[in-house]
Amino acid sequence: MTLELILFVAAVLFGIVLYWRESNGNKLYRFFNKLMYSKELQMKETDTKGFVYQQSFLLRLVFITSLFLLGIIVAQFLLPITITAISLFMSMIVGTIAGTYIAGFIFKSGEMIDEHSDSLGDIVKETIGKGKDFIEDLKAEKKEEVVEEVKSEEKPQEEQKSARERLKDKGLL
Numbered sequence: 001m002t003l004e005l006i007l008f009v010a011a012v013l014f015g016i017v018l019y020w021r022e023s024n025g026n027k028l029y030r031f032f033n034k035l036m037y038s039k040e041l042q043m044k045e046t047d048t049k050g051f052v053y054q055q056s057f058l059l060r061l062v063f064i065t066s067l068f069l070l071g072i073i074v075a076q077f078l079l080p081i082t083i084t085a086i087s088l089f090m091s092m093i094v095g096t097i098a099g100t101y102i103a104g105f106i107f108k109s110g111e112m113i114d115e116h117s118d119s120l121g122d123i124v125k126e127t128i129g130k131g132k133d134f135i136e137d138l139k140a141e142k143k144e145e146v147v148e149e150v151k152s153e154e155k156p157q158e159e160q161k162s163a164r165e166r167l168k169d170k171g172l173l
Contacts, residue, residue, distance in 0.1 A: 003088065004087055004088060004091045005091075007088055007091050007092050007095070008091045008092070008094070008095040009095070010092075010095070011091065011092040011093070011094075011095025011096045011098075011099060012095045012096070012098055012099040012102065013099060014095075014096055014099060015052075015064075015095065015096035015097065015098060015099020015100040015101075015102070015103065016099045016100070016102060016103040016106075017099075018052055018096065018099070018100065019052055019053060019099070019100040019103035019104060019107075020103055022050035022051060022052055022053035023050075023053050023103075023107065026049065026050035026051075026053065028050075028051070029049065029050045029051055030043065051063040051067075052064065052100045057097075060097055060100060061093075061097060064093055064096050064097055064100075065093055068089060068092055068093055068096075072089065
């Protein structure tokens with residue numbers, strides 16, 4: 001279980017790095033694209049799609065699984081130990097896919113912050129101003145309530161008979 005957890009965290013970091021590298025340049029994907037397709041079907045120079053960058057979930061899953069399968073096959077021939085644990089293999093795949101989505105979320109949020117950085121400052125200032133106005137309104141309402149309470153207490157109350165005296169007047173006592 002500990003090894004699976006360590007490999008999962010490492011795979012998440014690997015997915016983040018993989019996504020980041022492909023967002024900067026997709027030369028390997030372009031190479032395979034030129035190798036596989038005819039001139040008319042090849043991707044344009046402005047296209048930034050890569051193996052995991054701007055791909056759907058299913059294609060990411062296929063590419064990452066094939067990458068890890070290739071890595072396991074190479075490791076089988078180079079290392080004297082056998083790596084046949086399916087759970088380790090699956091945790092690496094799931095971790096890498098999760099890492100690519102985490103990196104995508106980070107890039108999208110970074111772009112949103114860059115786009116709205118000017119308006120973000122204005123929004124914060126407006127919110128602070130509205131909060132100050134709200135607090136001032138609350139303070140003014142409290143002062144009005146206190147003034148009303150003081151005014152109501154200032155009115156002289158007429159001399160009223162006690163309850164015992166009223167009952168005596170009615171003849172009940």
